[in-house]
Amino acid sequence: MIAQSRPFGQRYAFVVVAVIFLSLLIAAGLRSAPSVMMLPLENDFGWRRDVVSLAAAIGIFLYGMTGPFAAALMERIGLRKTVIGSLVVMSASTGLSLFMTQSWQLIATWGVFSGVGSGAVATVLGATIVNRWFKTNRGLVMGLMSASSATGLLIFLPFLAWLAQSGGWKPVALVIAIATAALVPLVWMLVPERPASIGQVRFGAEPDDVPPTPPAAAGNFISHTLGTLREAARTRVFWYLFATFFICGFTTNGLVGTHLIAFCADNGINEIQAAGLLSLMGIFDLIGTTLSGWLTDRFDPRKLLGVYYAIRGLSLMYLPFSGFSATALIVFAVFYGLDWIATVPPTLRLSNEAFGDAKGPLVFGWIVAGHQVGAATAAFFGGAMREFQGSYELAFVIAGMTGIIAACLSLLINTNRPMLEPKGQPA
Numbered sequence: 001m002i003a004q005s006r007p008f009g010q011r012y013a014f015v016v017v018a019v020i021f022l023s024l025l026i027a028a029g030l031r032s033a034p035s036v037m038m039l040p041l042e043n044d045f046g047w048r049r050d051v052v053s054l055a056a057a058i059g060i061f062l063y064g065m066t067g068p069f070a071a072a073l074m075e076r077i078g079l080r081k082t083v084i085g086s087l088v089v090m091s092a093s094t095g096l097s098l099f100m101t102q103s104w105q106l107i108a109t110w111g112v113f114s115g116v117g118s119g120a121v122a123t124v125l126g127a128t129i130v131n132r133w134f135k136t137n138r139g140l141v142m143g144l145m146s147a148s149s150a151t152g153l154l155i156f157l158p159f160l161a162w163l164a165q166s167g168g169w170k171p172v173a174l175v176i177a178i179a180t181a182a183l184v185p186l187v188w189m190l191v192p193e194r195p196a197s198i199g200q201v202r203f204g205a206e207p208d209d210v211p212p213t214p215p216a217a218a219g220n221f222i223s224h225t226l227g228t229l230r231e232a233a234r235t236r237v238f239w240y241l242f243a244t245f246f247i248c249g250f251t252t253n254g255l256v257g258t259h260l261i262a263f264c265a266d267n268g269i270n271e272i273q274a275a276g277l278l279s280l281m282g283i284f285d286l287i288g289t290t291l292s293g294w295l296t297d298r299f300d301p302r303k304l305l306g307v308y309y310a311i312r313g314l315s316l317m318y319l320p321f322s323g324f325s326a327t328a329l330i331v332f333a334v335f336y337g338l339d340w341i342a343t344v345p346p347t348l349r350l351s352n353e354a355f356g357d358a359k360g361p362l363v364f365g366w367i368v369a370g371h372q373v374g375a376a377t378a379a380f381f382g383g384a385m386r387e388f389q390g391s392y393e394l395a396f397v398i399a400g401m402t403g404i405i406a407a408c409l410s411l412l413i414n415t416n417r418p419m420l421e422p423k424g425q426p427a
Contacts, residue, residue, distance in 0.1 A: 010195075013133040013203040017141060019190045020129050023083065024148035026179050027121040029156035030090060031063060031253065032278075033172055034110060035261050036161045036271060040169040041106070049262065051103050053383025056258050057376040058111035059118075064249070064372020066119020068365035072225040073120070074128055079194075082120050083187050087180050089117030095177035098170055124365040127348055131361050132194050136204030138352075139345045143293020146344035147286045157282075161261070161275035225362065232363045237354045240413045241347060241367045244305065246374035247406035248343050251312055251399045254378025256336070263392040267324040277329055284337030292342035301346030305410035308339040308346075313403025320393040350413055 034056040041047050074082045093113035100106055126145030130138050163171040192198050201209040232238040257278075264274035295304055315336035322328035351367060352360035378399065385395040 010200055010203045010205075012198060012200065013195070016129060016133055016191050017144065019186055020125060021145060021148045023087070023121050023183050023187065024123075024126060024145060025155070026176075026183055027090070027118045028148060029160070030094065030114060030118055030176050030180065031060065032157060032257055033094075033160055033176055034059070035258050035278075036157065036164040036275060037169040037172055038258075038262055039265065039271065040164050040172075044168060045101075045103070047103050047106070048387060050380070050383040050387045052106070053258065053380050055103075055107045055111040057254075057379035058107060059115035060249075060254060060258075060372050060379055061376035062112060062115030063119045063122060064369040064375070066116050067122050067124040067368045067372070068225050068229070068362060069222065070120035070122075071124045071128055071362050071365040072222075074125075079128065079132075080187060080191055083125065083191070084184050086117045086120035087183050087187065090114055090121070091177045091180040091184075093117060094173050094180070097173050098177075123344060123368045123371070124361065126344075127361045127364050127368075130348070131352070133202055134204060135202040135209060137297065139296035139349060140290070140293040142345045142348050143290045143296070143342075146293070146341045147289040157275040157278050158272065161271045165271050225365075228359055228362050229366050232355060232359075232366060235354070237350070237413055238363065238367070240409055241350060241354075242370040244309065244406045244409050244413075245343070245347060245367050245371040247309070247402045248347075249371035249373065249375030250378040251316060251403050251406075252340055252375065254375030255382050255395060255399050256316075257375075258379040259382040259386070259392055259395075262386070263396070264324070266386075266392065269324065277333055280330070280333040281337030281340060284334055285340035285342070288338035288340070288342045289344065292339070293345040296345040296349050301349045302410050302413050304346045305343055305413075306407045308342050309403045309407035309410060311335055311339055313400045313405075313407065315400070316396050316403060317400030320396050 034052060038049060038052045041052050042049065070082055070086070093109045096113075097106065097109035100109060123146065126142060126148075130142050130145065134141055160172050160175070163175065195201055201207060260278060261271055261274040264277065265271065269277075292304065292308070315332055319332050319336075322332060347367065348360075348364055351364040354360075355363040378395075382392060382395045386392050
């Protein structure tokens, strides 16, 4: 195949990063939309919060479980085809939800189909791009990619909350459907499969650089994906990473991302103000996650994770007793926001160190699945606790305690040598 020339040389990698960043941002907007739709759906259809939470939980769960298979599918049929197909499914599912009249249709559109569709446009996509296009500066770039979800909150939530408050849930669904569809031509035109497709090598690499060939590029990608899981599951480091990322999901988009707006409403704060709080958290996470990527390139990632999870746990335990004053909420937004997704760059580095460049992203996909299982658990748990107790307080305290547990587990991780790297394969 003849390489298609593109401008900027090795720096074209940052064009790819920009397009993928935008894709991840829109996907984050889709996944956060149920939080602003919860009250309008309750008002329009009479659906209880645990029903809407179940749809959100299923979407988050499938969002995570699709990731590992999407990572392998990107190697098998191509990154562009996988991402474009996912964007089409996301757009179609949210668009079809405009016609729903029963709760099972909410679960099908915003749960099953949008969950599967957004699964390929997730953290595992960022990890694949980083490993495929960068030899150096990986932590920093992964920090930027991870920050896309925070930027999604920053840009989308106040606007979506305004739409939901002024026009109900339907304008929210319509905007998400149009935004995801608009990304398809951008990905098709601007994202080559890999640097070699445009006659380049990875950013920061020497001209003779030969990146490792992922085993998923040939053979049955499903059996390879499951086989990699079986291999990784035999190692202690995998379960430490899986457990900490489960807690990461439980304490971020699962509980806070899904229920913070409703929690604020219970305390007399309207949807737009609550979305503004999430946006403020998004600003600080954009700073914190980018800084985390820079720190990950320079310091022990285990210690970084320990600090991040400890701060998060203490922040969550503080919130229910803060009084929900403006000052208290700003304090929470700053400290919690700084490490919302800051855990991603250190976790990816530990995964690559433990399992090698070839299989590291795929193993990371399974670790991200743990994140989304945790998020799905918290999304449903928060709604169920609210219905059962009439308050979110205990749910947030329990989530904070799990953050402290994750901080302790992080310090036990040991990645002295790659565990799954094929012999004789360049790292």
